[in-house]
Amino acid sequence: MSVSSTTTWTQAYTRYSLGAILLHWTIALAILFQLAVGLAMVHLDAMPDALRFALFQWHKTIGILVLCLTLARIAWRLVNPPPALAPITSRDERAASSLVHLGFYALMLIVPLSGWMLVSAAAAGIPTYLFLLESLEWPHLPVDALLPSVAPGQIEAGQIEDGLGFAHKWLALSFLGLLVLHLAGALKHSLVDAVPSFSRMLPHGGLARPQTRLVGIPIALAIIVAALGGGLLAGQADLATSSGSGVARPAAATPQGAAGDWIVDAAESRLDFAAQFSGKPLTGTVGAWQADVRFSPDALERAQATVTIDTASITVDNSFVAPQVQGKDGFDSDTHPTATLVLSQFRAADAGYAAEGTLTIKGKSLPVTVPFTFDENADGTAHVAAGSATVDRTAFDLGVSNDPTGQYLDKAVTIRFALVAAPAGSPSAER
Ligand code: HEM
Structure with a gap:
């Protein structure tokens, strides 16, 4: 040109x-x-x-x-x-x-x-x-x-x-x-x-x-x-x-969820398990875990929760059992670094709610039902979902070499939790 x-x-x-x-x-x-x-x-x-x-x-x-x-x-x-x-x-x-x-x-x-x-x-x-x-x-x-x-x-x-x-x-x-x-x-x-x-x-x-x-x-x-x-x-x-006041909706008034809608405060929450060892209580602590929770009492059909546990972070307060916890007969954290609980079917129940889902430990997935309550905490800034579920440890290959019959360590282990969470949209969750 x-x-x-x-x-x-x-x-x-x-x-x-x-x-x-x-x-x-x-x-x-x-x-x-x-x-x-x-x-x-x-x-x-x-x-x-x-x-x-x-x-x-x-x-x-x-x-x-x-x-x-x-x-x-x-x-x-x-x-x-x-x-x-x-x-x-x-x-x-x-x-x-x-x-x-x-x-x-x-x-x-x-x-x-x-x-x-x-x-x-x-x-x-x-x-x-x-x-x-x-x-x-x-x-x-x-x-x-x-x-x-x-x-x-x-x-x-x-x-x-x-x-x-x-x-x-x-x-x-x-x-x-x-x-x-x-x-x-x-x-x-x-x-x-x-x-x-x-x-x-x-x-x-x-x-x-x-x-x-x-x-x-x-x-x-x-x-x-x-x-x-x-x-x-x-x-x-x-x-x-x-x-009714022009003030921001309180978080507690809208406990509705979608993926990530509840921000779970791990520091304030508790996740552990209990069993009996030779007739004495034993407590296991989960140090590292993460929960993604979608839950609304008004839309139970859409509720779901996934809890992912870092098995290497699990400890127990019993010196007989402690050495086995991470080993092959325990959670075998080298081979199975995580355990998961996935809950998807929620319904109202006598005590509050119940959720059904799958617990996976050491690659074994079994159905589990978890009853829980869901209440606002004292100052109204968060909700607490608290409950427990009892499982048979041997079904997950836990302690089957050392104690398959529950002679010392009970076969029944109760997983307990109290998750403190605020709706993702609330000021308390934003902090
Ligand atoms: C020009 C404007 C916008 C563009 C280019 C845009 C683009 C996108 C893209 C690329 C994603 C990721 C989708 C995926 O991979 O699943 C996304 C997700 C999303 N956007 Fe937008 N967006 C725009 C405006 C908005 C507005 C105005 C809103 C709400 C007021 C919004 C709300 C969302 C939400 C909630 C998601 C997450 C969806 C999910 O969780 O699956 N977006 N957007």
């Missing part, structure tokens, strides 16, 4: 308006942040619960901002239309470019909306506090009320949540596909057609900027303020109705 024709192309171009440029890059960065944080918070198992909880709240905050900024971006675009496409582009290229842009706008609205619907439908009922500030509660959408009217009696709450999670994930990942096409188009214009492309979206450079219709500024700002302010006011109204 000759210099003069480049000059002609360049002169035929204007860049985007400053408002469009600012909104474009802010939203683009926010979406990249959302993708990275969204994937990390869902898939990085090693992440501490407290950090995961904070990331969820930031993810929701930035996602809501993307929604508001997108509405402002659309208004801005209506008032300040984008500069014309390169005159050299073919009709097909123009159509492809328009489709990609349309796809971006659709995703910029649908992805945050699907995330918002997801948290609104979640049994957890964890509130969304923008910027982690309890005073900035963002409301939940009435998803439960809307969907049954679309398909009465056909969809269960859990299916709605799962479906929305699936949709949110794949719609969000579609951003990556569009991004590839978007960058490919921009690179093609820059490198193959040798016409300005990236520079049209940069605030500095040789390209002329079109006259901005300044009325776009108050309109875009009004949309952001109305969308954010309206949501926050609705959040306050929700809060006032639910608590």
Whole structure:
């Protein structure tokens, strides 16, 4: 391409308006942040619960901002239309470019909306506090009320949540596909057609900027303020109705769960086991364990709990048994470093509740029923799930070489627990 024709192309171009440029890059960065944080918070198992909880709240905050900024971006675009496409582009290229842009706008609205619907439908009922500030509660959408009217009696709450999670994930990942096409188009214009492309979206450079219709500024700002302010006011109204005082919902009032919804305070909790050795009580202590608990008395069908025990951390207070605990006839922690308890079928029972599931020790998995109580603690900042279950140690190959009949060490071993937990959305869990 000759210099003069480049000059002609360049002169035929204007860049985007400053408002469009600012909104474009802010939203683009926010979406990249959302993708990275969204994937990390869902898939990085090693992440501490407290950090995961904070990331969820930031993810929701930035996602809501993307929604508001997108509405402002659309208004801005209506008032300040984008500069014309390169005159050299073919009709097909123009159509492809328009489709990609349309796809971006659709995703910029649908992805945050699907995330918002997801948290609104979640049994957890964890509130969304923008910027982690309890005073900035963002409301939940009435998803439960809307969907049954679309398909009465056909969809269960859990299916709605799962479906929305699936949709949110794949719609969000579609951003990556569009991004590839978007960058490919921009690179093609820059490198193959040798016409300005990236520079049209940069605030500095040789390209002329079109006259901005300044009325776009108050309109875009009004949309952001109305969308954010309206949501926050609705959040306050929700809060006032639910608590009757306008004060943040107490954690104890919403003991609802979803994965990670209860943050179990291991330091305050107790997990041990008891047996009899030669007629005297023996206590075993579990030093390291982790519990993931989803539980709500109102949604027992969705409750589940997984307790993972580091077998090397198990000790007993009996000097006869202690040397065997980690050995082959004990928990054999070298070969079986973890034992797990997975509970999934919860029901109301005489004493409170009972859960059924599977206990796996030394690779042997057996069914177990765990009755437990679930009460608020004295100062109302947490709940305590306390219970016990008795198992036959020999069924798990524990002590079968040394004492298969229970002559010294009883075969019946009672696992006891008192888990102190706060709902993930509560201030006490955030600490
Ligand atoms: C542009 C905006 C957004 C993007 C790009 C985005 C992206 C993502 C991604 C990539 C994931 C991981 C999905 C997975 O691997 O399972 C995710 C998860 C999640 N997002 Fe978003 N998100 C956005 C907005 C929102 C909003 C506004 C909310 C709520 C107000 C939200 C709530 C959630 C939740 C609760 C999850 C976890 C889902 C699960 O546990 O399976 N997101 N998001």
